[in-house]
Amino acid sequence: MTTEGNETGGRRAPRQAVDVLVPVVNAMTQRAMGLTRDISRGGMKMQVVEPLVDQALYQVRMELPMGEGRLPVEAGAQVVRQQREPDGAVLVGLRFVHLETAHRERLGDWLLASGVDAGTS
Template sequence: MNDDTRRAPRRNVNDQVPVTDTLAEAVIGRLGNISETGMLMLCSVPMNEDALYQMRFAIPGANGQPQTLDVGVHLLWNEPSHVTGQSWAGFRFLTLSREHKEQLRAWIAEESSAV
């Protein structure tokens, strides 16, 4: 992982944003924070080290309507949280459409400009 990936602006996600594993069609956790290059997730199911996943979650769009994003991710790290059965996991985006990347970038910028 290069340093530019870690320097990307991040948005803390204070709302409950569920993340679905699209292959299992099951909610597997919720967003903790996100950048245009990856995300931190609080997982409610065990995750496989160094695995690839297809995930889906929704962020607020320009008109307040939820915008669903589909992403391919690589699990970079995973460690237990203080709650039994949950863990924190860091993912790098492998696939993110141009449209979804622009939506994500705009949402992250909203938090930066509100500070």
Template sequence: MSEESRRLPRRKADSPITVIDAMTGQRLGLVIDLSESGMMVSSEQAVRADALFQSELQFSHGALAPIKAGLHELWSTTDDANGSVLIGFRFIDISKDDRTRLRTWVAEPGSQYV
């Protein structure tokens, strides 16, 4: 396995966070973990390598208002345990306010981290 290169804490999603492709309205998948710079998503379908997306992250139970962000696919692999596709995205365009809200959410007391 490759050496860990993340610089920011990555919080495990403790309730569903749905990632929507804002251009098509289709669900890209569910967030596994999330930082202010990127996320890992579990999806039922693969995406094109190096793909770019306009997305909306929808937090369940009103935990956080939806966050809009541009995404860049960095890697993907099949999860042998359940056949889903795990996808690593980095945020390439996110407003300052949304990044601040995300940073606050990641740092909430009691959060679990990867």
């Protein structure tokens, strides 16, 4: 399990703390992967029960709450770090490696509505 890096190491985008837990699904298998802990336009931290494969690529899908509805976002993501917490939970850092334009815009809209400057890079 990768534990290198610190809380801000290598991050290219500001992190948005998620005040609701958003389920994340593996879009290829339709199986639940975990729950978001925080998210930015560049990636996210997710809590999982068991570690994922280091450096592996996953196609993830989540529905971000927005007002009375939800914004579906799907992304190609790579595992960049993992850490087991004292309570046994595993935190996984994922970097978004591919977001189609519509999904990138939805994520940006959600971040802006959450009070985060989503930027364009």
